[in-house]
Amino acid sequence: MPRVAEKVTRRDSSLPAGQAGNYGSRGTTALSARITSVLSTSYADLDIRDVVETLDARGVHNTAETRRQLRLDVQKEVIRCNGEVVKDFGEVAEQLKRIGTAISSLNKYCRDMCNHIAAATKDTAPVLSDAKSLLDQRKQIEVKQQILRAVNTHFIISEEEMATLTSTALPVDEAFFQVLTRAKRIHHDSQVLLGTEDQKLGLEVLEQSSRQLNAAFQKLYRWIQSEFKTLDLENPQINASVRRSLRVLAERPTLFQACLDSFGDARENILSDAFHAALTGSTSNASHIATKPIEFHAHDPLRYVGDMLAWAHSATVSEREALEVLFISEGDEIKRSIQAGLESEPWLRTEGDQEVFDGRKALNQLVSRDLAGVARLLRQRTEQVIQSHDDATLAYKIANLIRFYKTTFVKLLGTESEVLDVFSHLEESAMRQFRGNMRDHVAAVQGEVTLPPADLSPPDFLEEALQMLRVLAKSYDTSVATVDGPEDGFMAVLSEALDPFLGGCENLQRGLEQPESEIFAINCLLAAKSVLAGYSFAKEKTSEIQDTISEHVSTLAEYQLRYLRHASGLRVLLEALSATSESVESVKAIPTLPAFQPEALVSVSQQLDDFLPSALIDAAEHIKRLRNRKMVHDITEEAARQFCEDFEFVESRILAADDLLTGVETQDEEDAGPARLRDLFPRTSGEIRVLLS
Incomplete structure (x- = not known):
């Protein structure tokens, strides 16, 4: 700042005097x-700093000369x-x-090379064009060769394989199934060729593979039929080829069903012959029977029928176990094969099919068909036994036995088996025979008995009926029929084996007077109840009998x-008191009643004293023929209790009458009688209860 001021001063002093004044104002501004x-000016600016640093680096001093020469030096350096x-x-x-x-x-050399x-x-x-054409032709030929080899390899069956597939002279072995699998694959893949532009090859391969497959399935069908003729179902190790063949044959539902039909016919004949041999000991092939024939050692009709049913059950179990190995052990393979067959042959599907194949159901149907001959023979022999005996108990035992085996066969063969129809028919036949025999017996009994026993015990015909009923109930209890609807099942038996005989007892009861009629009825009902009390399936009938007994007991009481x-x-x-009420006037009138006159009331009191010492013994003597001692005691006790209540009623009325007459004074005391009824009738209700307890 001093330098600037100095320069300004110096500049002003150098001006003329005339201009100094003018310049003074401008210079100041x-x-x-x-x-x-x-x-x-900010001396922190980077440009100023760089300038200052440059000047300092050049060693420039801040003099007047330097400031005048600075621009020239810079331009010279530039x-x-x-x-x-x-x-x-x-x-x-230059470079x-x-x-x-x-x-x-x-560039010249490049133009020459081009x-x-x-x-x-x-x-x-x-030359290059010809070579490229030859290479393309070679490539096309190689592709065609590869396609030809692939077609021959995949779609063509050799003569040797064709013989294995269709020749009946060659066995059905692993090689057959391998070729069959390949033929099925060719048949499936040939359908893909039909979607190409050239369909001729696809049609030819499809037709050829169809012929080959049909011939193969025909060979398999005939082979299975021949195997079935020699198949031993008793051998648990059944040939695995048969199981595999059945699974493969299921792809042709028609052939599969035909094979099952022929197998079922063969097994039906075999089982029928075996059952006939088990019954009689004679066989069509003259083979030796290890066990004794059923008809020779089963002399009892019930055992005879039971042995036949047991044989049929054993044969069913064996047949089912053997066929399970053939049809069920492979899981759902047969079902899938039949499904595939129906898809390839849709015309075989019936309208409304929901389930293509159920292995268990098909097994049950096949076993039922195999047992058809056995069922016919069983029905004939059992009906002969039922119709040739008049014993109602035997007929019912046979019916229960058949019912037991029927439930067993339901578990083995299902509810839709035709064999169950045979059991149902036999059961109905046995029950029909039972009802007929029982009605004949009831008709015979009703014409013989006209009077009840002198001791009022159950008559002999009821005892016989109850003995028979005990046998029938035991037979029913040991049968499987008690599982389903036990009470309903046995109620039908009771209606035939018990109700008619109880009705006969009621007819005899009507001819008796009381209390003999009630005692006789109770004795008969107690006997029936004792037979049924141990069986839960007779609970309803037992309760009904008990209600009837209670009614008779009330009558006896x-x-x-x-x-x-x-x-x-x-x-x-x-x-006398029944006509009175609890009103004061009515109670005051009691002493005026004839029964409450002194002589009559004293007589009644004396009669009561004479009666009380032996009252219960005398009362029990009237119903001593009742066979239940406890019931005799209970009935007498109930009557004594009600008697005590009656006495309390009479006593209360006497005391009430005495209370109303206590304050009354008589004008003539010498002629007046006893003033209180209590003195004439001194017994109290407490004494009565003690004497009758």
């Missing part, structure tokens, strides 16, 4: 602007630097000229009560 500019740059670029231009000459030479190459290409073009009232004389007092 310029100086102020200059000072403001200097003061507003001119010098530009000269050096021009010199350097001259050298670069570029030499490079341009080299590039021109290279000319030579164009001439060579023109000469070799026909009423009879005993009437006896106690009459023998004690209490009946007269009760009849």
Whole structure:
């Protein structure tokens, strides 16, 4: 700032005197602007800093001379630097000229090479075209050869394989199944060829493979039929080829069903012959029977029928186990094969088919068909046994036995088996015979018995019926029929074997007087209840009998009560009090009643005293022919209890009458009688309960 001021002063002093005044104002303004500019300048600016550092690096001193020469020195230095740059670029231009000459030479050489190459290409073009054409032809031929080899390998069966597939002289072995699998694959793949442009090959292969497959399945069908003729189902190790063949043959549902039909016919004949041999001991092939014939050692009809049913059950189990190995051990293979066969032959599918093949159901149907002959023979022999015996118990035992085996066969063959129809028919036949025999027996009994026994015990015909019923209940209890609907099943038996005889007892009861009629009825019902009490399936009938017994017991209790009232004389007092009420006027009138006159009341009191010592013994004597001693005691006790209640009623009325007459004074005391009824009838209800306890 001093230097700036000095320069300004010096400049002002150098002006003329005339101009100094004018300049003074302008100079002051310029100086102020200059000072403001200097003061507003930021010396932290990078450009200023670089300038200062450059000046410092050049060693420039801040003098007046230096400031005057600074611009000239800088311009001189710039001119010098530009000269050096021009010199350097001259050298670069010289080098570029030499490079341009080299590039021109290279371009000339390239043009010469292109000319030579164009001439060579023109000469070799026909040869290359011919070579490319030959290579393309070779490639096409190789592709065709590969296709031909693939077609021959995949779609053509050799003569040797064809013989294995169709010749009946060769066995059905692993090689047969391998060729058959390949033929099925060819048949399937040939359908793919039908989708190509050339369908002739596909049609030819499809037709040829169809003929081969049909011939193969015919060979397999005939082979299985021949194997079935010699197949031993008793051998647990059945040939695996048979199981595999059945699974494969299932792809032709028609042949598979025909094979099952022929097998079922063969097995039906074999089982029928075996059953006939087991019955009689004679066989069509003159083979030896290891066990004794059933008809020779089963003399009892029930055992005879049981042995036949047991043989049929054993044969069914063996047949089922053997056929399970053939049809079930392979899982769902047969089902899938039949499904595939129906898809290839849709005309075999019936309308509304929901399930293509159920192995268990098919097994049950096949076993049922195998047992058809056995079932017919079993039905004939069993019906002969049922119809040739008049014993109702035997017929019912046979019916229960058949019912037991019927439930067993349901578990083995299902509910839709035709064999169950035979069991149902035999069961109905046995029950029909049972009902007929029972009705004949009831008709015979009803015409013989007209009077009950003197001791009022159950009559002989009821005892016989109950003995028969005990046998029938035991037979029913040991049968499997008690599992399903036990009560309903046995109620039909009771309606035939018990109800008619109880009805006969009721007819005999009507001819008796009380209490004999009630005692006789209770004795008969107790006997029937004792037979049925141990069986849960007769619970409903037992409850019904118990209700009837309770009704008769109530009647006997009423009879005993009437006896106690009459023998004690209490009946007269009760009849007299029945017309009274609890009103004061009615109670006051009690002493005026004839039964409560002194002489009559004293007579009743004396009769009561004479009755009480032996009252229970005398009452029990009337129903002593009741066979249940406890029931005799309970009935008498119940009558005594009700008698005590009646006595308490009479006593309460007497005490009430005495209470109302206690304060009444008589005008003539000498002629007055006893003032209290209690004095004439001194017994208390407590004494009565003690004496009758």
